[in-house]
Amino acid sequence: MVLSPVLGKLVSKRVVLASASPRRQEILTNVGLRFEVVPSWFKETLEKSSFAAPYEYAIETAKQKALEVANRMHVKHLRTPDIVIGADTIVTVDEQILEKPVDKQDAYRMLSRLSGKEHSVFTGVVIIHCSSKDNQLETEITDFYEETKVKFSDLSEELLWEYIHSGEPMDKAGGYGIQALGGMLVEYVHGDFLNVVGFPLNHFCKKLAELYCPPLKHTIQHIKHDSIPSVDTFESLSDGESESSSFKEHKGAIKLDSPSGVICNSENSSGVRTGSVVPLENQNGVSDSAAKVPSKILDLMDGFRASKALFVASKLKMFDHLKKKSPLKAVDIANEAGTSVCGTERLLDACTALGLLEKTPQGYSNTDSANTYLASDGEYSLHGYIIHSNDHLWPLFTHLESAVKEGSRQNHRAFGKKTEDLFNDYYQSQEVKQRFMAAMHSIARLTARDVATAFDLSEFKTACDLGGCTGALAHELIQIYPNMKVTVFDLPEVIANTSCFQPSEQRVASVTFVSGNFFTDDLPEADLYILSRVLHDWPDEKIHILLKKISAVCRPGSALLVAETVLDEQKIHPPRVVLQSLSMTEGKQRSGSEYKQLLEKYGFTNTQIKITGNLLDVVLCFKKSVILACTEIA
Numbered sequence: 001m002v003l004s005p006v007l008g009k010l011v012s013k014r015v016v017l018a019s020a021s022p023r024r025q026e027i028l029t030n031v032g033l034r035f036e037v038v039p040s041w042f043k044e045t046l047e048k049s050s051f052a053a054p055y056e057y058a059i060e061t062a063k064q065k066a067l068e069v070a071n072r073m074h075v076k077h078l079r080t081p082d083i084v085i086g087a088d089t090i091v092t093v094d095e096q097i098l099e100k101p102v103d104k105q106d107a108y109r110m111l112s113r114l115s116g117k118e119h120s121v122f123t124g125v126v127i128i129h130c131s132s133k134d135n136q137l138e139t140e141i142t143d144f145y146e147e148t149k150v151k152f153s154d155l156s157e158e159l160l161w162e163y164i165h166s167g168e169p170m171d172k173a174g175g176y177g178i179q180a181l182g183g184m185l186v187e188y189v190h191g192d193f194l195n196v197v198g199f200p201l202n203h204f205c206k207k208l209a210e211l212y213c214p215p216l217k218h219t220i221q222h223i224k225h226d227s228i229p230s231v232d233t234f235e236s237l238s239d240g241e242s243e244s245s246s247f248k249e250h251k252g253a254i255k256l257d258s259p260s261g262v263i264c265n266s267e268n269s270s271g272v273r274t275g276s277v278v279p280l281e282n283q284n285g286v287s288d289s290a291a292k293v294p295s296k297i298l299d300l301m302d303g304f305r306a307s308k309a310l311f312v313a314s315k316l317k318m319f320d321h322l323k324k325k326s327p328l329k330a331v332d333i334a335n336e337a338g339t340s341v342c343g344t345e346r347l348l349d350a351c352t353a354l355g356l357l358e359k360t361p362q363g364y365s366n367t368d369s370a371n372t373y374l375a376s377d378g379e380y381s382l383h384g385y386i387i388h389s390n391d392h393l394w395p396l397f398t399h400l401e402s403a404v405k406e407g408s409r410q411n412h413r414a415f416g417k418k419t420e421d422l423f424n425d426y427y428q429s430q431e432v433k434q435r436f437m438a439a440m441h442s443i444a445r446l447t448a449r450d451v452a453t454a455f456d457l458s459e460f461k462t463a464c465d466l467g468g469c470t471g472a473l474a475h476e477l478i479q480i481y482p483n484m485k486v487t488v489f490d491l492p493e494v495i496a497n498t499s500c501f502q503p504s505e506q507r508v509a510s511v512t513f514v515s516g517n518f519f520t521d522d523l524p525e526a527d528l529y530i531l532s533r534v535l536h537d538w539p540d541e542k543i544h545i546l547l548k549k550i551s552a553v554c555r556p557g558s559a560l561l562v563a564e565t566v567l568d569e570q571k572i573h574p575p576r577v578v579l580q581s582l583s584m585t586e587g588k589q590r591s592g593s594e595y596k597q598l599l600e601k602y603g604f605t606n607t608q609i610k611i612t613g614n615l616l617d618v619v620l621c622f623k624k625s626v627i628l629a630c631t632e633i634a
């Protein structure tokens with residue numbers, strides 16, 4: 001797949017499309033980009049005459065649309081998006097800019113102007129990279145435009161009005177949709193067809209390639225030729241390893257002596273310095289191998305060190321110490337944590353190199369995201385899940401080779417216990433139980449907003465979160481839907497331990513905790529059943545029992561909401577989830593069509609899937625074929 005190097009880099013980013021245009025959503029979905037849709041509230045009212053060229057107007061409008069969304073998300077939500085994409089399409093004819101018609105007369109005015117003539121369609125696109133510094137939104141803006149020429153045939157009055165009465169022109173720039181009925185008006189198209197439809201995909205992909213996988217430029221002067229041609233076609237992206245610098249285009253600067261040649265340093269997208277060794281004997285000529293710095297492979301090789309550094313710093317509560325007081329010197333943190341000064345200093349430097357801490361002559365401080373996600377007390381802290389990763393997943397993954405050879409989970413090797421015993425263990429040992437619940441709570445807090453708002457659930461008066469653990473999602477649901485009452489149904493051992501996870505100002509009456517086993521006990525009544533991060537963990541036989549039970553208690557019109565990460569149809573994205581499968585649980589991760597098929601088997605139809613671009617995606621389906629309109633919340 002030629003797109004994979006770019007998509008691979010975007011997969012862990014929160015990408016937002018600031019557009020309500022269903023065409024833009026479809027075009028970007030078709031290439032496999034994962035994104036959220038947050039339509040812009042910016043009104044397209046810029047003064048056209050103040051722009052020297054029409055494309056400048058389109059770019060500026062696209063920019064304002066995207067900035068409005070970036071600012072709104074930054075202020076309203078805790079997670080600033082990483083990338084916001086905005087676009088604006090206009091038509092120009094006789095030096096006039098045409099946008100969407102406001103009514104049928106306006107559509108008539110536009111289309112009769114276009115009749116028998118060639119016109120231009122411009123789409124301005126902006127890609128905004130966002131970050132948050134001291135709670136301020138920082139942006140880096142890349143923009144471009146594309147022009148396509150379109151010629152209409154002579155349109156008779158009759159044809160014009162027939163087309164206008166079809167209703168198609170109303171939400172389209174210039175008053176026509178080239179991809180549908182409006183295609184009959186067109187004599188020829190010169191340029192990118194999708195640009196007319198609303199999004200110049202080809203130019204966009206090239207721009208992403210420039211930003212994320214730029215060609216590796218030799219910075220060593222005595223090499224005569226570049227051994228890699230510059231990337232000016234999208235096709236040349238197929239080499240997943242030729243990625244070496246970030247969208248800020250860091251130029252290599254440092255030359256180091258090496259026994260085998262010269263090391264030319266540059267920075268890759270994660271800011272990590274990489275070096276390419278150029279054999280001395282090739283320095284007067286072209287060396288193919290010299291240009292290929294396998295930075296991705298090097299990063300993968302070193303990934304375990306980074307994970308473990310994060311785990312240990314979390315376990316030793318370093319982010320907590322620094323949240324209470326900063327900057328702190330290594331010696332102060334070592335005293336607090338009861339660790340060696342030299343070891344602590346190395347760990348703190350490693351965390352700084354990984355972008356988790358900041359280092360100044362006064363000492364170390366947390367970054368904003370360390371304060372939010374790594375300190376253990378934050379509302380959205382991932383501390384619980386990090387400790388679970390260290391204490392439970394890490395030992396399992398050290399036995400990955402055996403897991404692959406034997407095709408089974410390695411609990412016996414990692415913990416000296418069989419899977420069944422270990423599962424029971426979660427609910428026997430208080431410490432393990434709390435650790436597991438804290439891990440589940442971490443993820444549930446972080447994902448609850450996305451899950452609760454993926455669809456408009458306001459028509460459901462009662463919901464039951466099966467395996468809802470600490471009730472994190474339930475509390476989010478009642479915040480967003482004040483008329484909803486939610487029952488959290490989980491094992492008695494879990495329910496008995498939920499008190500320490502409850503929000504301080506909860507509306508007690510709206511969330512009820514009920515103990516039970518969803519495989520064997522009666523399920524509480526509800527209009528909406530929820531299975532969040534449940535299905536991927538269980539083998540088919542168990543899923544059969546569970547879905548059969550839910551289907552049996554669901555009244556027609558009731559719904560089932562499944563929150564899981566939905567794999568792409570090839571089942572290779574997102575990589576985080578593909579890697580999760582290596583834990584070798586008896587369950588499995590599924591693609592959208594697999595979820596749809598599975599749910600249909602149990603009488604659930606009208607399946608809608610919302611890819612949130614975040615940790616969890618959401619599938620909503622309804623019992624029997626009752627059609628209920630569920631609109632997405634922006």
Ligand SMILES: O=c1[nH]cc([C@@H]2O[C@H](COP(=O)(O)OP(=O)(O)OP(=O)(O)O)[C@@H](O)[C@H]2O)c(=O)[nH]1
Nearest residue numbers: 019020021023088089172173177178196197198
């Ligand atoms: O042939 C076609 N030409 C144009 C379109 C659609 O027209 C609109 C253009 O409007 P705009 O750029 O302002 O975008 P909006 O739809 O208002 O969405 P935003 O939220 O992004 O402002 C666009 O939807 C094109 O797809 C067409 O479909 N065919």
